[in-house]
Amino acid sequence: MAVFAYLLLSVGNEFFDVANVFIRSGGSLAECRDYWQCKRRDQLFRYYIDRYYNTRSEEAEAMSSESLDSCDFAYQDSPTSPSSRSLDKSSATETVYTLEGITEVSPGLSFVISGSILLTCERFSINFMLKNSDLALHFNPRLPQNYIVRNCRVKGVWGKEEVASPLSFNLHRGKQFKIQILVTDEEFLMCVNGRHFNAFKHRLPYKKICTLEVKGDVKDVLVEQVYVECYPDIALDNIQQISKDAFRLEDKSDSNCKIMPYTGQLLESFTNGKSLHIRGRVKLLPHSFYVNLQTNHFWWPHSNVLFHLNPRFGSVGGKHVICRNSWINGKWEREERSENLTDFMPGKLFHLKIACSDMSYQVYLNEMLIAEFIFRGDPRFVKSVYIQGDIKVFDVVLESAY
Template identity: 30%
Template sequence: MAFQGPFFKPSLPFTGPIYGGLRDGLMVIVTGSVLHNCTRFQVDFQCGSTQVPRPDIAFHFNPRFDDGDCVVWNSFERGSWQHEERQYTMPFHKGRPFEIRFLVQSSSFMVAVNGKHYLEFKHRVPISRVDTIGVSGDLEVASISFQGPTAPDIWTARSAAMTNAAFGPGLFYNQSAAFPPGPYFQPQTYSVPYQASLFGGLFPSKSITVSGAVPPSAVRFHINLKVGRDIAFHLNPRFNEKAIVRNSQFNGHWGPEERHLPGGMPLHLGQTFTIWILCELQCFRVAVNGQHQFDYNHRAPNLQQIGQLEIEGDILLSGVQA
């Protein structure tokens, strides 16, 4: 599957293409917050994006606060809803952030909410027909992102890393369930400071996505991309200075700071955010909530030696993709 970048802060209702369609092993991650006045919302995996006639929906995922606090799932084919399934264990909370992971398998969709397996939905419509994702309802969506199938050796490496104390307990959940062990994280329970290995280092087109919320009393936090003890890229939002400081540190010495933000400080106290760091040949490109903010020219001579991600400070960490 060709690389597909995330959709950041989409306006709802939203429909967007799934380039190359669905395939076994693809994971779609939706992060955001449930509005305080939410009655219901839905995520649809659609066969087309037309409004009229309404396209078939291979998988309709529909939490409802106005119908007994339940989650309904179904398919829509040839103009009619099919057999409805529902569960009265509501994993979402009004006014709270969430993460939903949809793992596409050959026979079913597997769904995890906030790091816990929630349901399995057997395919009724061939996944080869699905080319669009739709999201609507009483939500604020931070990002819709995509992870392709992971090579077995990488899955093994990530599973082994689970025992590393730097990840903290419970990073991977319920490996006895029907999910593969590798890519399922527990949002909202990421401990900070957070550290993770970047297997294979960085290279052009590699991206890192960090999602979370800024506490109302936050002063600063930072994201470091490290080469051993050196810091190839230090991204340091400072709310008391209304700045995002960028720098590098080699042999214990900081270089010249960069602070310029053409549009002003894009992060705000008490609000959710998604930071996307894209590695390119000459620089890191950084977007916040879908808006490009700045470029940072590489100061480390070898990108593939950047092997560690570190996040510390005043942050509620809900998602990391690297």
């Protein structure tokens, strides 16, 4: 009787489909139930696709698979969808803030967008719009995936989206957020919760931006627009100064590592006889990392990088390419590189020392010299240290020989 009661839940051809599954499975009610659930799920999916195309055909034609922000619909509105599937969240397409009185857009204009992320947040977006509704920038954090999409939209057609970033995702449900987006002559620069995140090259004329809108699962949104002379305005780590006699390497766990990317400021000039010590651990699947000795910490205007150290890990053994270069007056100089056997190994601790002599930077790894770089600028102008890549950093200290 239980079998017939279960089969009677189906109607028409579905009765014979379930009966066929029941016979082929040797009388398994579990397989019948799984088949029925899959079939209803497929029907529900087709219902929404049909509903979406019928009600929003113009947007659907313009939509690409690369930017799904415009098709984030909640299916609890369907009269056939089960209540257990309803989502307690707002629509990701709902506009929660609009700024139309945008100051004349030119390089140096900074937008600071702040607010609160809903506990049920799936995604939200910040859009810089032109008069014809084209999007010069679509900034779209997606919390379940832990990445941020950047894209543009021209005449309803989405461009190629960008998702890669060296910065770990730092937006969380139920928390406050603060996002700074700076317009420069070549690109948008983005700072998320006090850390430079990435850049997006202009694909549309930024001077034609007239509206900023915020959509999705956020609230209490505020937008400030102001011209700035430098970017970003972030808190810096003061690099500790120690004497040679006091220098000790202490064991630390991975839980005590610095926030990456790391930006620290030197309180004393990096001159002859001083050494910068970096202690850390190589990640398990490393590609590369780099250390910049810079004149300041700004991304805009771009600081001069007097020494760029960039170890690139080989695929076999302990042989790695060590690249050295400098960025001066808006361009990279001649690159120097060498291929050496080093102690850089996946998952292993390392002690990196950059010593300043009277004419060069000398790089030591675990007390062994692995590279040298002749000065291309006065080392006294080094004020900031920037570290990024596939390592964890525990300590950054400046040792004086005196």
